[in-house]
Amino acid sequence: MKVVAGVPTAERAAAGRPPSDGELLVSIARGDRAAFEELHERYARAVLGLALHRLADRGRAEDAVQEAFASIWRSASTYRPELGPGAPWLYAVARNAITSRLRERRVIALERFDQASADPGPDERAELAWRSFCVHRALQTLPPTQRRLLELAYWGDRTQTEIAAELQLPLGTVKTWTRRALAAMADALREDMR
Numbered sequence: 001m002k003v004v005a006g007v008p009t010a011e012r013a014a015a016g017r018p019p020s021d022g023e024l025l026v027s028i029a030r031g032d033r034a035a036f037e038e039l040h041e042r043y044a045r046a047v048l049g050l051a052l053h054r055l056a057d058r059g060r061a062e063d064a065v066q067e068a069f070a071s072i073w074r075s076a077s078t079y080r081p082e083l084g085p086g087a088p089w090l091y092a093v094a095r096n097a098i099t100s101r102l103r104e105r106r107v108i109a110l111e112r113f114d115q116a117s118a119d120p121g122p123d124e125r126a127e128l129a130w131r132s133f134c135v136h137r138a139l140q141t142l143p144p145t146q147r148r149l150l151e152l153a154y155w156g157d158r159t160q161t162e163i164a165a166e167l168q169l170p171l172g173t174v175k176t177w178t179r180r181a182l183a184a185m186a187d188a189l190r191e192d193m194r
Helices: 009-015 020-027 034-056 058-078 086-114 122-140 144-155 159-165 171-192
Strands: none
Touching: 009 058, 009 171, 020 034, 020 058, 034 086, 058 086, 122 144, 122 171, 144 159, 144 171, 159 171
16 A cells, blocks of 8 residues: 555545645655656646746747756655645746746857857958959959969869860960969059058
């Protein structure tokens, strides 16, 4: 015969009375898993509703419910029946777990807000746009063959050997024309960057 809160389960069943929340908490404090399952069955949905209302995120709310019931299991021995019924105690534990989740979310949001963006700001974007314009303008001043060499090398990501094969030019010619093109680009860019 099982005893819950000093009252044998058979006597309570014979009287047609289910165990009170307080009686279940006293039993949980003694390690009674069946009492814990019954209390969970009674309050899980209500605690989830409270968590959803406070957290506005189902996944975080479900995590908060699990934390709440884990706390109830661990701290059931702190419940004192003489101080009041079990439901208010249970809701206080659940509110604490939910509030912890809410604080976590706020801290994470603040940490994200406090971090400087790695994206360039307006002045940096303007500078990059100006440089890009200058490079493209300098590229347009080159003879078409030299322009094609630089386009293949820098935008086509090809080696000089691959460029020589593609354009059917000797490798030495590709190297010489590339050097000349880069020197001409550097001169044109010096004018723009003054």
